[in-house]
Amino acid sequence: MTQLCLGCMKENLGEQICPFCGFDRSSEQPAPFLPLGVRLQNDNYLVGRKIENNSEGARYIAYSEAMASPVIIHEFMPAGICGRAKGKTNVVIRSGFEERYKEINDKFLGYYRTIARMRELTAVAPIFDIFTENGVSYTVEEYYDSIPFTEFIERRGGSVDWNTARQLFMPLISVLSTLHSAGIGHYAVSPENIVVTTSGKLKLKGFAIDDIRRLGTNFEPELMDGCAAMEQYIDEGELSEATDIYGFTATLFYALTGKLPENSCDRKVDGKLPIPTAVFKRLPSHVVTALAGGLQVSPKKRIQTFEEMRTHLSAAPTVKAMRTEADRNAMQSQAANRYAPKKSGVPGYAWGILSVLACFLILAVAGILWIYQHPTSSFGLINNNKEESSEPSVEESIDPNMIFIPDLVGQSYNDVVAKQSAESDYTVIRANEDVFSEKYKEGEIAEQSPEVGTKANKKVTIVVKVSKGSSSRELPVVAGQSVETVVKALNEQGFIASPGNYTASETVEEGKVIGYENYNAGDMAPYGAKISLNISSGPETSES
Secondary structure, three states: OOEEOOOOOOEEOOOOOOOOHHHEEEOOOOOOOOOOOOOOOOOEEEEEEEEEOOOOEEEEEEEEEEOOOOEEEEEEEEEEEEEEOOOOOEEEEOOOOOOHHHHHHHHHHHHHHHHHOOOOOOOOOEEEEEEEOEEEEEEEEEOOOOOEEHHHHHHOOOOOHHHHHHHHHHHHHOOOOOHHHHHOOOOOHHHHHHHEEEEOOOOOOOOOOOOHHHOOOOOOOOOOOOOOOOOHOOOOOOOOHHHHHHHHHHHHHHHHHHOOOOOOOOOOOOOOOOOOHHHHHHOOOHHHHHHHHHOOOOOOOOOOHHHHHHHHHHHHHHHHHHHHHHHHHHHHHHHHHHHHOOOOOOOOHHHHHHHHHHHHHHHHHHHHHHHHOHHHHHHHHHOOOOHHOOOOHHHHHHHOOOOOOOOOOEEEEEEHHOOOOOOOOOOEOOOOEEOOOOOOOEEEEEEEEEEOOOOOOOOOOEEEEEEEOOOOEEOOOOOOOEEEHHHHHHHHHHOOOEEEEEOOOOOOOEEEEEEEEEOOOOOOOEEOOOOEEEEOOOOOOOOO
């Protein structure tokens, strides 16, 4: 029988001290947290050690029997309102706080149900299940191997350059913008709440209702020093998208400089940003401007939205300056023509007509002479004699240090990466967000930047977006298979599958899947759809 370590949920053959994580089997979970080895939701989830906790509740590593994989269970058990005796599972609500608990529990459920519907956000761990048990609410989310963002920065020498930071943080802007569009604020964006997965992608963790992200509520506030905005330190301060802008910018500042800004309460209102001189010199001016705008102490003077932040960080000052100069010259030219003194004599329009006729005659004569000298090239005939051509080919005219961006769209991402080597002319990096595509299969490259054919320096980085496949998937035949096999297969296809009702069956073995409760095999279901399975309870027995 499988023996899992309750510290890491890996099979360790019942060792007293886990060889993988060092967890001691004889350990006990202190109150008010769930006892080790407790099972939840009809024995589907085996609860292990507590990973972290705050005044909102606790997160545990757990194991899902249906998914046959580790998961993270988040228990909503607000401190000061809820309590649990050692070794017990049921939670006791403090007398007189029943209505308050119901109010914030409903808020908790609404908050996480919204996040659960946003499974396309790859920088946010998908939520597989939400349920109520032991008198409180739980969420179940994906477990993934990762390292803290702080450790990632330390491994990079204490900071990263702007090009590296841009690849990491620009996708996070899209995620936070989408969350706020759905009414979800994080309000604790910080190095402590970001991890880096084994694939090099950022994941945002530490979601919680806003009651613990500011002063003036029934909760003990959990504020990220150096990343919390001034309004979070004010009783019942108004939190907004600009609040998360502050935390995001402080985290970007940390990545670029290796340290966090001073606490927002200690900073002089709208004072200068303390960027080290060495860092300041190597950062593009528009990035410095964005850092200053995102870390304004006054929320009204701060960059207000993530789309605005994206514009600031994506700005190309040289191009903007060229456009401004071109617009200025055009306006001056128009003004000069408009107010130029009129000449007497031949009217202006007559000079215009004469100029056009003269140009036409010159071009006609030049064309006749060219045709006379190149008889085989006229009227669509092509001169295939390359030795007589004095014009160099495209290949001959390319700088040896430059390349044309190749077309990677439609190719397998894994195949492209496998072909990469130290001698390759370009490096391929996968964007943080994959995309749905009706044209390209799952795993194929759907988009790339820079565009195909663009001229670039060798060793250029090409950022690609990989297809997640069609947004709708065909449901396979599942009759007669085990629940664990079906749930795992469906979840891998992007569905949220779970066991449903039990039904008597003369043809399907007890405990096996009969079919779908809300779909039929062969139906097309949208990515992220909840799929309930109808399970056999065996042949119907007659009462004697």
